[in-house]
Amino acid sequence: MGNLNRWGDGTEVSGNAVNLKSLSRQLGLSQTTVSRALNGFPEVSERTRRRVQKAAQDANYRPSAIASSLAAGRTRVIGHVIPMAQHRMINPHFSDFLAGASEAYASAGYDMLLRAVPLDEEEDVYRDLARQHRVDAVVVHGPKLEEPRIDLLQKLGLPFVVHGRCGDAEHKSYSFLDVDNQGAMEVATRHLIELGHRKIALVNGLETMRFAADRRSGFTAAMEKAGYDIRTDYMHSADMTEPFGHSATRELITMDEPPTAVVYGSMLMAMGGMRAAANAGIKLPDDLSMVTYDDALSFLEAEGAERDDPFLTVVRSSIQEAGGKLAHMLMEKIEHPDRLLQQVMQPDFINAASTASPRDNA
Amino acid sequence: MGNLNRWGDGTEVSGNAVNLKSLSRQLGLSQTTVSRALNGFPEVSERTRRRVQKAAQDANYRPSAIASSLAAGRTRVIGHVIPMAQHRMINPHFSDFLAGASEAYASAGYDMLLRAVPLDEEEDVYRDLARQHRVDAVVVHGPKLEEPRIDLLQKLGLPFVVHGRCGDAEHKSYSFLDVDNQGAMEVATRHLIELGHRKIALVNGLETMRFAADRRSGFTAAMEKAGYDIRTDYMHSADMTEPFGHSATRELITMDEPPTAVVYGSMLMAMGGMRAAANAGIKLPDDLSMVTYDDALSFLEAEGAERDDPFLTVVRSSIQEAGGKLAHMLMEKIEHPDRLLQQVMQPDFINAASTASPRDNA
DNA sequence: TTGTAAGCGTTATCAC
DNA sequence: GTGATAACGCTTACAA
Numbered sequence: 001m002g003n004l005n006r007w008g009d010g011t012e013v014s015g016n017a018v019n020l021k022s023l024s025r026q027l028g029l030s031q032t033t034v035s036r037a038l039n040g041f042p043e044v045s046e047r048t049r050r051r052v053q054k055a056a057q058d059a060n061y062r063p064s065a066i067a068s069s070l071a072a073g074r075t076r077v078i079g080h081v082i083p084m085a086q087h088r089m090i091n092p093h094f095s096d097f098l099a100g101a102s103e104a105y106a107s108a109g110y111d112m113l114l115r116a117v118p119l120d121e122e123e124d125v126y127r128d129l130a131r132q133h134r135v136d137a138v139v140v141h142g143p144k145l146e147e148p149r150i151d152l153l154q155k156l157g158l159p160f161v162v163h164g165r166c167g168d169a170e171h172k173s174y175s176f177l178d179v180d181n182q183g184a185m186e187v188a189t190r191h192l193i194e195l196g197h198r199k200i201a202l203v204n205g206l207e208t209m210r211f212a213a214d215r216r217s218g219f220t221a222a223m224e225k226a227g228y229d230i231r232t233d234y235m236h237s238a239d240m241t242e243p244f245g246h247s248a249t250r251e252l253i254t255m256d257e258p259p260t261a262v263v264y265g266s267m268l269m270a271m272g273g274m275r276a277a278a279n280a281g282i283k284l285p286d287d288l289s290m291v292t293y294d295d296a297l298s299f300l301e302a303e304g305a306e307r308d309d310p311f312l313t314v315v316r317s318s319i320q321e322a323g324g325k326l327a328h329m330l331m332e333k334i335e336h337p338d339r340l341l342q343q344v345m346q347p348d349f350i351n352a353a354s355t356a357s358p359r360d361n362a
Numbered sequence: 363m364g365n366l367n368r369w370g371d372g373t374e375v376s377g378n379a380v381n382l383k384s385l386s387r388q389l390g391l392s393q394t395t396v397s398r399a400l401n402g403f404p405e406v407s408e409r410t411r412r413r414v415q416k417a418a419q420d421a422n423y424r425p426s427a428i429a430s431s432l433a434a435g436r437t438r439v440i441g442h443v444i445p446m447a448q449h450r451m452i453n454p455h456f457s458d459f460l461a462g463a464s465e466a467y468a469s470a471g472y473d474m475l476l477r478a479v480p481l482d483e484e485e486d487v488y489r490d491l492a493r494q495h496r497v498d499a500v501v502v503h504g505p506k507l508e509e510p511r512i513d514l515l516q517k518l519g520l521p522f523v524v525h526g527r528c529g530d531a532e533h534k535s536y537s538f539l540d541v542d543n544q545g546a547m548e549v550a551t552r553h554l555i556e557l558g559h560r561k562i563a564l565v566n567g568l569e570t571m572r573f574a575a576d577r578r579s580g581f582t583a584a585m586e587k588a589g590y591d592i593r594t595d596y597m598h599s600a601d602m603t604e605p606f607g608h609s610a611t612r613e614l615i616t617m618d619e620p621p622t623a624v625v626y627g628s629m630l631m632a633m634g635g636m637r638a639a640a641n642a643g644i645k646l647p648d649d650l651s652m653v654t655y656d657d658a659l660s661f662l663e664a665e666g667a668e669r670d671d672p673f674l675t676v677v678r679s680s681i682q683e684a685g686g687k688l689a690h691m692l693m694e695k696i697e698h699p700d701r702l703l704q705q706v707m708q709p710d711f712i713n714a715a716s717t718a719s720p721r722d723n724a
Numbered sequence: 725t726t727g728t729a730a731g732c733g734t735t736a737t738c739a740c
Numbered sequence: 741g742t743g744a745t746a747a748c749g750c751t752t753a754c755a756a
Binding site: 017060061062063064065066067069070075077082084087088089090091092094095096098099100102103106111112113114115116117128131132133134240241242243268271274275277278279297298299300301320 | 422423424425426427428429431432437439444446449450451452453454456457458460461462464465468473474475476477478479490493494495496602603604605630633636637639640641659660661662663682
């Protein structure tokens with residue numbers, strides 16, 4: 001046969017790995033019965049089931065995930081293909097998304113397979129995952145306006161759910177979980193407008209990404225409804241990094257006619273903005289108002305509830321919560337591949353001390 | 363048999379999945395020969411190999427990872443068990459570590475399995491991973507001073523490499539990749555001392571973690587060598603979040619006798635510190651000097667090399683690079699389980715504009 | 725309620 | 741250089 005058995009025996013005492021065969025022999029039962037008992041089949045008698053469960057426990061037995069995947073035709077593994085921007089940057093929001101998803105997976109016995117790939121190699125990775133039977137389903141992360149992955153995955157027959165939406169979400173039917181990004185930014189912008197601002201800037205994420213494009217739409221919608229100009233020199237867009245938030249804000253505040261308020265597409269960028277303002281001796285909210293979209297990133301949160309300082313006014317939707325929801329949708333999708341699952345989360349508006357009426361209020 | 367075959371057929375045209383059997387039949391060869399040709403066995407004739415490779419390519423064939431894992435006794439999957447702090451916080455440094463590791467894995471045909479678990483449940487997860495044969499090896503993330511995982515993994519016979527070191531690194535033999543955290547912080551602190559500072563504060567990560575304890579040691583070593591007091595009211599320690607950096611710094615600068623310089627254990631905390639300083643109208647470096655340990659997190663880096671502002675003086679070691687190195691060590695460990703691999707990286711000191719001599723320079 | 729046996733798609737031994 | 745064939749450790753039709 002030829003099994004090198006590179007695996008340790010999995011027991012904490014030396015000896016051979018306990019497997020279904022040895023366990024059933026030891027119990028004087030067939031493998032079938034033991035397997036059924038452990039997997040909760042109803043036809044097994046309660047007495048037998050208890051005997052089997054106890055023996056399994058005592059022997060420290062866990063079925064081999066590999067063998068059971070092969071036999072059953074499902075791996076209980078869900079693939080996450082993470083797009084990397086330049087310099088192998090993984091969006092830090094992703095680690096929070098993971099935290100939410102992993103909890104949901106764990107309680108259902110699922111695992112998470114990760115492949116981080118350069119932006120342009122994603123499609124090949126999905127092809128491989130499908131052909132290799134490594135995963136039962138995948139999450140599509142970071143959908144762009146143009147998104148060939150949807151068609152590909154449908155062609156491959158690999159179940160998937162999109163985190164976000166693609167450009168033509170309205171015309172195609174695929175499962176997704178998204179946040180109302182447009183609504184969120186419209187609320188944020190309107191808040192500033194109601195305070196009397198009309199020179200409002202936007203520091204946004206990369207607008208080839210659907211979520212960033214949506215956030216921009218929300219911003220422009222609010223401005224247009226108020227009848228205000230949308231000045232392109234007030235609009236910045238790039239990767240959602242702290243340094244970009246800083247440089248964009250610095251440019252804005254050194255303009256001849258600087259904005260009186262800035263809307264940010266993410267907390268990280270807003271933090272860069274605060275740093276720029278502070279360095280320039282500009283005080284919030286008197287000299288400048290700031291609002292930001294906030295994913296409730298755990299590493300930007302204080303440990304206790306004791307946020308100890310006046311902080312930003314935000315429109316918030318927890319990306320951890322999204323991770324958990326998406327995980328559940330994925331698992332439902334695996335059970336029922338034909339169901340169309342679509343969900344849109346509504347962010348919360350949280351008013352804090354970073355916004356006020358502008359000085360030059362007309 | 364009873365295979366539901368929930369997997370799509372993996373081809374982009376309808377039809378049955380191509381597997382080794384169908385491929386070999388189609389070629390008029392045995393499965394053995396086809397398998398050998400594809401896996402680069404030397405005894406296959408060049409002519410046959412080329413024929414097989416072409417056919418495999420045309421048929422879009424990939425061996426089933428599951429089947430091959432079962433037969434070969436190895437999964438080509440490496441487990442990463444991520445400890446989550448309170449509020450399901452995953453250390454954001456982890457996403458950068460991933461980016462580095464995944465590239466190394468990808469080129470070697472390995473995959474990454476992720477389980478994020480609450481701090482106190484980690485051991486069970488390792489047990490399960492071992493018994494389920496889900497992975498060939500694991501990375502131990504976030505080693506603490508007391509670290510029972512080492513013994514456990516050795517008992518389980520599951521190959522592993524530690525990212526960092528544990529409390530008794532000197533007395534036990536296990537493989538690890540670490541940064542010279544102590545040396546790094548000693549350099550940072552000495553830099554301040556040489557500028558004339560002697561009232562120096564430390565804002566550090568959680569010191570139950572070995573890396574944070576090491577950073578503290580480096581700090582105290584430099585202070586002691588200079589013959590300066592180590593004031594406990596200048597020492598703060600908690601999770602490495604931006605808000606904690608803020609609150610700790612705010613406390614420091616509002617003391618009756620505030621420090622003239624602060625050493626931070628991470629960039630995220632230092633950013634909180636800069637925010638606190640800015641809010642208090644304190645200018646760097648004239649009113650206060652700052653140095654930080656820096657993991658070169660991608661989302662805190664500017665896109666180009668164009669860091670557009672005087673920024674922090676740092677002691678830097680790329681955590682992405684560490685991810686890549688560790689991945690290679692893991693794969694070596696899988697091939698040669700008995701090798702002891704130990705490596706310590708040396709950080710770079712980068713002098714920038716956040717440090718200067720103190721005003722009250724004696 | 726339990727058991728028998730086929731099969732999942734590979735890899736590896738051994739013979740040719 | 742190539743080919744039968746027996747594992748790998750499970751799940752599940754089918755039989756009892």
